[in-house]
Amino acid sequence: xxxxxxxxxxxxxxxxxxxxxxxxxxxxxxxxxxxxxxxxxxxxxxxxxxxxxxxxxxxxxxxxxxxxxxxxxxxxxxxxxxxxxxxxxxxxxxxxxxxxxxxxxxxxxxxxxxxxxxxxxxxxxxxxxxxxxxxxxxxxxxxxxxxxxxxxxxxxxxxxxxxxxxxxxxxxxxxxxxxxxxxxxxxxxxxxxxxxxxxxxxxxxxxxxxxxxxxxxxxxxxxxxxxxxxxxxxxxxxxxxxxxxxxxxxxxxxxxxxxxxxxxxxxxxxxxxxxxxxxxxxxxxxxxxxxxxxxxxxxxxxxxxxxxxxxxxxxxxxxxxxxxxxxxxxxxxxxxxxxxxxxxxxxxxxxxxxxxxxxxxxxxxxxxxxxxxxxxxxxxxxxxxxxxxxxxxxxxxxxxxxxxxxxxxxxxxxxxxxxxxxxxxxxxxxxxxxxxxxxx
Amino acid sequence: xxxxxxxxxxxxxxxxxxxxxxxxxxxxxxxxxxxxxxxxxxxxxxxxxxxxxxxxxxxxxxxxxxxxxxxxxxxxxxxxxxxxxxxxxxxxxxxxxxxxxxxxxxxxxxxxxxxxxxxxxxxxxxxxxxxxxxxxxxxxxxxxxxxxxxxxxxxxxxxxxxxxxxxxxxxxxxxxxxxxxxxxxxxxxxxxxxxxxxxxxxxxxxxxxxxxxxxxxxxxxxxxxxxxxxxxxxxxxxxxxxxxxxxxxxxxxxxxxxxxxxxxxxxxxxxx
Numbered sequence: 001x002x003x004x005x006x007x008x009x010x011x012x013x014x015x016x017x018x019x020x021x022x023x024x025x026x027x028x029x030x031x032x033x034x035x036x037x038x039x040x041x042x043x044x045x046x047x048x049x050x051x052x053x054x055x056x057x058x059x060x061x062x063x064x065x066x067x068x069x070x071x072x073x074x075x076x077x078x079x080x081x082x083x084x085x086x087x088x089x090x091x092x093x094x095x096x097x098x099x100x101x102x103x104x105x106x107x108x109x110x111x112x113x114x115x116x117x118x119x120x121x122x123x124x125x126x127x128x129x130x131x132x133x134x135x136x137x138x139x140x141x142x143x144x145x146x147x148x149x150x151x152x153x154x155x156x157x158x159x160x161x162x163x164x165x166x167x168x169x170x171x172x173x174x175x176x177x178x179x180x181x182x183x184x185x186x187x188x189x190x191x192x193x194x195x196x197x198x199x200x201x202x203x204x205x206x207x208x209x210x211x212x213x214x215x216x217x218x219x220x221x222x223x224x225x226x227x228x229x230x231x232x233x234x235x236x237x238x239x240x241x242x243x244x245x246x247x248x249x250x251x252x253x254x255x256x257x258x259x260x261x262x263x264x265x266x267x268x269x270x271x272x273x274x275x276x277x278x279x280x281x282x283x284x285x286x287x288x289x290x291x292x293x294x295x296x297x298x299x300x301x302x303x304x305x306x307x308x309x310x311x312x313x314x315x316x317x318x319x320x321x322x323x324x325x326x327x328x329x330x331x332x333x334x335x336x337x338x339x340x341x342x343x344x345x346x347x348x349x350x351x352x353x354x355x356x357x358x359x360x361x362x363x364x365x366x367x368x369x370x371x372x373x374x375x376x377x378x379x380x381x382x383x384x385x386x387x388x389x390x391x392x393x394x395x396x397x398x399x400x401x402x403x404x405x406x407x408x409x410x411x412x413x414x415x416x417x418x419x420x421x422x423x424x425x426x427x428x429x430x431x432x433x434x435x436x437x438x439x440x
Numbered sequence: 441x442x443x444x445x446x447x448x449x450x451x452x453x454x455x456x457x458x459x460x461x462x463x464x465x466x467x468x469x470x471x472x473x474x475x476x477x478x479x480x481x482x483x484x485x486x487x488x489x490x491x492x493x494x495x496x497x498x499x500x501x502x503x504x505x506x507x508x509x510x511x512x513x514x515x516x517x518x519x520x521x522x523x524x525x526x527x528x529x530x531x532x533x534x535x536x537x538x539x540x541x542x543x544x545x546x547x548x549x550x551x552x553x554x555x556x557x558x559x560x561x562x563x564x565x566x567x568x569x570x571x572x573x574x575x576x577x578x579x580x581x582x583x584x585x586x587x588x589x590x591x592x593x594x595x596x597x598x599x600x601x602x603x604x605x606x607x608x609x610x611x612x613x614x615x616x617x618x619x620x621x622x623x624x625x626x627x628x629x630x631x632x633x634x635x636x637x638x639x640x641x642x643x644x645x646x647x648x649x650x651x652x653x654x655x656x657x658x659x660x661x662x663x664x665x666x667x668x669x670x671x672x673x674x675x676x677x678x679x680x681x682x683x684x685x686x687x688x689x690x691x692x693x694x695x696x697x698x699x700x701x702x703x704x705x706x707x708x709x710x711x712x
Binding site for chain 2: 156157159162163174176177178179180181273275292295296298300304307308311315
């Protein structure tokens, strides 16, 4: 059994090509049915997101190359694009390479923003579609579950997803750094704006309990406050409300400073020097930079946040290097698991065993046959072996059927009957006999 | 006794190395190794202290060697207590190397053959171990204040300058280290007060004098005043992060003077 993957991603193809090749759920199911023929392509799965289209398949061992061509052809036919136009964007991987690739994709090492969490869900979705369509068999089942496990390991053992890489999430991270937890904290939103509202939403998800909204126009304040289950507060009395807020998000269109050092000093006094932090995402800035010089107040403007994000991305990349090592060791583990899964060694061992019996008997009875020419001798051996092979043929056919239907019990029984346990395992470990039976 | 302490040292060294590695790598598995070896080291250490006590017939806190070993033990106890309340494993990366170092010093220093009974007998002798134990625990608490204050200052500086270095992602949050410092300072001051009081009582029951005016006593008094100021300061302003943190650092300098400095000057308080 071979694993073959063909696909393209944001690194190899521009968005114009990616969107042409993207599969909807329905197209995905139909495509899988067309692709998986049971002969060359035995199992299949399609991961289609805005950043990648990947076709992952299990093919019979000797037709990996053929499988690759088939998948490329399938892609161009299914999405009605000319093969030439996508050829340069496609990559293909077989066996270890393919395993490594899908592990990296699931662990978000191949993502545009390394460590982003969505891709794992997308792989999961692709897998359940394949299961529904009936094109995920024993090899892909193992492979995808292993990929989930790798992704989980990477997530828990490296800091690949630990730090914020968006401005809105940065508010949460800074809040945690300063307060430990955002549970029960009060947030004051001055102004409005998409980014500010997103940041507010993240803060609420992280546990912020009270929301105040202040705006130059009261209507807008009321509307926003209602949306977030908070209260609208008077813009004219901002200094007062500043003292109640642990986190301030400032995003107004004002052309001058809305929060001045005098206001901040007063607020600090009222809150008895408890720390607070202020995020200024407006341009031009609305919080006087001098506010940041007061102790126990932390002010971040948009440039600070951008710089912070850049450093977090570098940190993620460093962590990604460690994640690659995890992936590497898991690829090796999967290889071993796959070999144990393969029916090849068992079949090879069975045939060998029967042939050994035939040769052994011939040797013992040779004396009774008298003088024979070498041709005659060869003919006898050939006769014996072909008889044995004829007898074992239906057995092996049954074993393969059990294997394809996933009946491990049955295979174990065959092994036991013929005493193949040790031989099969030894062959499995050597690994190069797995296709010994193909000329049968 | 000595081979026992060597085993303790080995466990502490393993714990220290792994907690530093865990700090650098941020790996849970390494952290677990550190914790496990610390637990083993701590149990062996406790056992060795008890064995010393029963075999030598005196409380195992006398002379430089025993003091260092006991101090290491109190640091471990304090660290474990802190850990049970706060998720601040980063504290271990700074505490455990010191613990290992103190234990190492304790294994190489030869103790002098003076018997403590000659020095500490007379008066209410039972007060003496109480006096020393409480003071060592006070010092250990102040060490925690010191480390937490440093962590506060480093992070506060990084937040203000907006340069987030390697430490930033590895240290506990500002409010956590602030709380640790403030609790540890309270506990430390209580123990210091009790330690000084028992010392005075013991001394007065022995030779009728409460105060000998020796450097160690003077430094202890200064330390006491400084930490009192720190606590009052914190309480009055509810939280004044950075200045309180600087006091926590300065206070520890005084603690070091009290503990080591006076030994060099040679006074009444040097027994070892």
